[in-house]
Amino acid sequence: MSLTKAELERYKRHTFLPEIGVEGQLKLKNASVLIVGTGGLGSPIAMYLAASGVGHIGLVDFDVVDESNLQRQIIHKSKNVGKLKTQSAAETLKDINPHIEISLFNEALNVDNALDIVEQFDIVTDGTDNFATRYLVNDACVLSGKVNVFGSIRQFEGQVSVFGTTDGPCYRCLFPEPPQPGIVPSCAEAGVMGVLPGVIGTLQATEIIKQITGIGEALIGRLLSYDALKMDFNEIKFIKDPDCKCCGEKPSITGLVNYDAFCCSKPASIVREINVETLKDSIENDKSPVLIDVRDSEELKEGFITNSIHIPMEEVAKRVHEIPKDKPVVVYCYSGMRSTRVIQELEQKGYTNLVNLRGGYEDWETII
Ligand SMILES: [Zn+2]
Numbered sequence: 001m002s003l004t005k006a007e008l009e010r011y012k013r014h015t016f017l018p019e020i021g022v023e024g025q026l027k028l029k030n031a032s033v034l035i036v037g038t039g040g041l042g043s044p045i046a047m048y049l050a051a052s053g054v055g056h057i058g059l060v061d062f063d064v065v066d067e068s069n070l071q072r073q074i075i076h077k078s079k080n081v082g083k084l085k086t087q088s089a090a091e092t093l094k095d096i097n098p099h100i101e102i103s104l105f106n107e108a109l110n111v112d113n114a115l116d117i118v119e120q121f122d123i124v125t126d127g128t129d130n131f132a133t134r135y136l137v138n139d140a141c142v143l144s145g146k147v148n149v150f151g152s153i154r155q156f157e158g159q160v161s162v163f164g165t166t167d168g169p170c171y172r173c174l175f176p177e178p179p180q181p182g183i184v185p186s187c188a189e190a191g192v193m194g195v196l197p198g199v200i201g202t203l204q205a206t207e208i209i210k211q212i213t214g215i216g217e218a219l220i221g222r223l224l225s226y227d228a229l230k231m232d233f234n235e236i237k238f239i240k241d242p243d244c245k246c247c248g249e250k251p252s253i254t255g256l257v258n259y260d261a262f263c264c265s266k267p268a269s270i271v272r273e274i275n276v277e278t279l280k281d282s283i284e285n286d287k288s289p290v291l292i293d294v295r296d297s298e299e300l301k302e303g304f305i306t307n308s309i310h311i312p313m314e315e316v317a318k319r320v321h322e323i324p325k326d327k328p329v330v331v332y333c334y335s336g337m338r339s340t341r342v343i344q345e346l347e348q349k350g351y352t353n354l355v356n357l358r359g360g361y362e363d364w365e366t367i368i
Helices: 005-010 021-029 042-052 085-096 114-118 131-144 196-213 276-284 337-348 360-367
Strands: 032-036 056-060 101-105 123-126 147-154 157-163 222-227 232-237 290-293 329-332 354-357
Touching (some): 021 196, 042 196, 056 085, 085 101, 123 131, 123 196, 147 196, 276 360, 337 354
Parallel strands (some): 032 056, 032 123, 329 354
Antiparallel strands (some): 157 222, 222 232
């Protein structure tokens, strides 16, 4: 593909830059970017990428425009309240640049569609405000070998980084597990300064353009944080974790998992726990509780506690009859997070005999 006369005129201020030139502008035209979420972050990302001449933009969103979005989601206009966000956003993007192609996915990104959608694009950017989608986007990108330009915002602060490049880290290298449910309020609960996503989303768009054109120093292995109240930027460096479950040398995540359960947004109830030493004593004294291992099959290769019943987390609902209600049961996973969630869900179904193995199999390995 080459640039038309109209495009050459439009992108002059880009092509004048020796770092970009006509060649870089062509790379932008031939590139495709998937934007997950057309909210606060998605707005400036989509608008600047469209204006910059990125040839194909994909938008994923299931939501409709709400009055309370307009304070920061500048891609949506007052007249579009009640309209699908993808359609409202597409209208704005076509106004900005009629030369680009736009694909709309009027659905939530989920375990069933994520890989299919992600695979259609060169680069993915995450503009969502919930942990479930954040881990889903990360895993889908690592599994399909796509770069994931990450941004997040809260109140007056935001963060940006670039994940999923060939030698660079992924989101799980930095945050292997989501925070305890209820500890971090979502954007909807916490509020956010209207211009904040403008700053963070524009930084994401900058990194995307740099990735496409191959210029500058990418924000790989660096988490850039911005504090609007202090008007301060700082950055922490981090490296690819060779033990990362997702992008490490022996990844245990080989497919997408149930992210809603993994990042349950309900506040945590208190779950009873046992430590590995006490469990070992009980087993050695022939007082072993029933042991339920909720890790996935891949993780079992690392070993398991003898006589455990293996019920992967996503199968618990349909195999619940295998979990007794009338004797002590210890549930474990790798770190104790997923097993806590499994117990919380089962307690809602009337279980009162479930105990979590604190520290999970990771701790168990240290004493055997
Ligand atoms: Zn990783």
